[in-house]
Amino acid sequence: MTTLAVSPALRTDxxxxxxxxxVSVAARRQVVRVEDLTMVYDDKAGPVLDKVSLSVGEGxxxxxxxxxxxxxxxLVRCLxxxxxxxxxxxxxxxxxxxxxxxxxxxxxxxxxxxxxxQHFSLMSSRTAAGNIALPLExxxxxxEEIRKRIPTLLDLVGLSxxxxxxxxxxxxxxxxxxGIARALALDPKVLLSxxxxxxxxPETTEQILSLLKDxxxxxxxxxxxxxxxxxxxxxxxxxxxxxxHGKVVxxxxxxDVFAFPKSPFARSFLSSIVAHDLPPQxxxxxxxxxxxxxxxxxxxxxTGEAAEEPVVxxxxxxxxxxASILHGRIDYIDERPLxxxxxxxxxxxxxxxxxxxxxxxxxxxxxxxxxxxxSSAAGTRCAAS
Amino acid sequence: MLSDLLPPALVALLLxxxxxxxxxxxxxxxxxxxxxxxxxxxxVVTSKGQFLDRPALNRVIGTVVxxxxxxxxxxxxxxxxxxxxxxxxxxxxxxxxIVPLTIAITPLYARLAEAAMxxxxxxxxxxxxxxxATPLQIILKVLLPEALPxxxxxxxxxxxxxxxxxxxxxxxxxxxxxxxxxxxxxxRFMPEVMVAVVIVLVVIVQSIQMAGDWAARTVNHRVAxxxxxx
Numbered sequence: 001m002t003t004l005a006v007s008p009a010l011r012t013d014x015x016x017x018x019x020x021x022x023v024s025v026a027a028r029r030q031v032v033r034v035e036d037l038t039m040v041y042d043d044k045a046g047p048v049l050d051k052v053s054l055s056v057g058e059g060x061x062x063x064x065x066x067x068x069x070x071x072x073x074x075l076v077r078c079l080x081x082x083x084x085x086x087x088x089x090x091x092x093x094x095x096x097x098x099x100x101x102x103x104x105x106x107x108x109x110x111x112x113x114x115x116x117x118q119h120f121s122l123m124s125s126r127t128a129a130g131n132i133a134l135p136l137e138x139x140x141x142x143x144e145e146i147r148k149r150i151p152t153l154l155d156l157v158g159l160s161x162x163x164x165x166x167x168x169x170x171x172x173x174x175x176x177x178x179g180i181a182r183a184l185a186l187d188p189k190v191l192l193s194x195x196x197x198x199x200x201x202p203e204t205t206e207q208i209l210s211l212l213k214d215x216x217x218x219x220x221x222x223x224x225x226x227x228x229x230x231x232x233x234x235x236x237x238x239x240x241x242x243x244x245h246g247k248v249v250x251x252x253x254x255x256d257v258f259a260f261p262k263s264p265f266a267r268s269f270l271s272s273i274v275a276h277d278l279p280p281q282x283x284x285x286x287x288x289x290x291x292x293x294x295x296x297x298x299x300x301x302x303t304g305e306a307a308e309e310p311v312v313x314x315x316x317x318x319x320x321x322x323a324s325i326l327h328g329r330i331d332y333i334d335e336r337p338l339x340x341x342x343x344x345x346x347x348x349x350x351x352x353x354x355x356x357x358x359x360x361x362x363x364x365x366x367x368x369x370x371x372x373x374x375s376s377a378a379g380t381r382c383a384a385s
Numbered sequence: 386m387l388s389d390l391l392p393p394a395l396v397a398l399l400l401x402x403x404x405x406x407x408x409x410x411x412x413x414x415x416x417x418x419x420x421x422x423x424x425x426x427x428x429v430v431t432s433k434g435q436f437l438d439r440p441a442l443n444r445v446i447g448t449v450v451x452x453x454x455x456x457x458x459x460x461x462x463x464x465x466x467x468x469x470x471x472x473x474x475x476x477x478x479x480x481x482x483i484v485p486l487t488i489a490i491t492p493l494y495a496r497l498a499e500a501a502m503x504x505x506x507x508x509x510x511x512x513x514x515x516x517x518a519t520p521l522q523i524i525l526k527v528l529l530p531e532a533l534p535x536x537x538x539x540x541x542x543x544x545x546x547x548x549x550x551x552x553x554x555x556x557x558x559x560x561x562x563x564x565x566x567x568x569x570x571x572x573r574f575m576p577e578v579m580v581a582v583v584i585v586l587v588v589i590v591q592s593i594q595m596a597g598d599w600a601a602r603t604v605n606h607r608v609a610x611x612x613x614x615x
Contacts, residue, residue, distance in 0.1 A: 080515050082511055082515060107519065109517075110515055110516065111516070111517040113515070117511075119506075119508060121506070121508040121511070122509075123509060123527065123531055124606050134513070134516065134526065134527075135517075138518045138519075138522050138526065166606040167606075168606060168607060168609045169609055192515075
């Protein structure tokens with residue numbers, strides 16, 4: 001039998017929680033609005049994007065996540081009209097992207113939208129400084145002015161010493177830094193990131209993500225982040241949209257989606273980060289209805305301040321029952337603690353309703369997810385990821 | 386030294402021939418670059434899925450290029466005599482040889498330039514579009530600079546081919562080294578002239594190849610190398 005006082009593990013940075021709450025409460029301007037976006041490449045294959053709607057607030061880091069083929073790349077390319085959608089409406093930073101004629105107005109709108117790429121897309125014939133200068137040259141910024149702005153941009157991404165290096169002489173992380181500086185050269189309102197860390201090792205990924213977060217904070221830049229990795233979303237995204245087969249299956253603040261995923265797809269996608277689903281060997285022991293020798297299995301979701309509650313110890317003190325932990329995980333999402341714990345309560349008996357009421361009163365989300373045979377579950381086999 | 390092997394008159398003839406070959410090759414190369422490079426760009430950017438997608442135009446250009454390339458040079462030379470007369474005012478001599486040389490070599494150069502530009506990563510073009518580049522800016526600032534090493538390599542192949550073609554052009558009165566070799570070396574039984582012509586041609590081709598390789602290497606930043614050689 002395992003008991004665990006959760007509270008010390010979940011001590012949280014109150015300041016961070018407050019600042020995040022402040023941002024999410026304040027009414028923000030929508031910088032990107034997508035309505036009923038549909039993209040059909042091939043009638044037989046069906047739509048790649050199917051009536052996708054989403055909105056992104058100013059200063060958000062909005063993750064768009066899905067498996068490969070979910071339509072993420074097409075969606076992000078519709079935002080700067082590298083791909084022309086079949087139908088729907090897109091507004092980015094005041095530009096009606098979908099109704100622009102493809103001439104000068106479209107090019108003007110594109111200059112408000114920076115983009116970084118999975119394989120960096122740097123010109124091999126230009127140095128780091130030369131690559132960063134490219135969008136400025138394209139926009140017709142005078143040479144003198146370009147020369148003045150390059151050092152600032154290089155400095156912003158921490159590459160001051162690499163101005164004259166060609167891409168071939170740079171590491172993957174350094175190349176993506178050049179890519180970021182290049183994307184920021186024209187002071188965009190929105191930065192699109194298309195799997196920008198997928199070609200990088202975990203350590204470099206972390207550095208690039210914190211650079212993006214830093215830039216997001218310092219410049220108030222809105223970032224739209226396409227990725228297939230939940231870890232990327234968890235690390236920096238304030239909001240997330242989950243795409244499956246070209247449809248939005250979930251969209252909202254990252255914490256809310258992670259804590260209470262509504263779709264089975266999102267739940268399974270999240271399983272590497274949040275313990276919503278029990279490991280198969282534990283799940284196999286669950287049955288939907290109670291029988292003679294079963295005990296209820298509870299899933300408790302700890303969020304925000306409620307995460308500080310010493311729940312397991314509490315059950316022992318208040319109700320005199322022991323709880324065995326079947327599965328659990330605590331993580332920080334968008335700087336707020338999120339824990340999911342699956343407990344087997346062999347001694348709950350008819351006090352179950354009272355226990356549930358008590359947990360609710362603590363502000364915890366809880367549900368009975370099934371019943372498991374008492375004997376085999378009694379503390380001997382604990383599964384925690 | 387040279388005069389020990391060849392009489393002075395022949396040396397003068399040899400120098401004249403070198404000059405004629407250099408003129409034919411140089412002018413034809415210049416003209417074929419001026420026409421072939423834009424053709425190569427058109428072949429790339431108007432192809433399906435590219436940023437100036439014009440499939441019909443692309444097919445027309447491609448067909449014309451293929452037609453000229455599949456015509457043997459010796460037949461092409463004769464076939465375009467009226468055009469040569471129109472452009473050069475004559476059908477014999479170095480100036481007249483430049484017309485068929487240019488027409489024969491331009492499609493080759495266009496195809497080589499096209500191949501070099503197709504090697505440019507599509508995502509670079511996409512990146513430039515995302516920056517708000519016009520099609521002309523994409524061509525001038527991305528496509529051509531990125532393809533430059535390959536284009537220079539193509540330029541080298543073109544020049545070497547031109548030297549060969551120019552020898553053939555000589556047989557219809559264009560002059561140059563090929564003409565000298567045939568008239569003196571073969572028809573007048575002077576093997577030393579033939580040997581001299583061949584040696585000079587080998588030296589010219591080698592020099593072009595080395596200069597071309599060096600130029601392509603100098604502008605190629607796709608491979609890492611030490612700073613002092615860069």
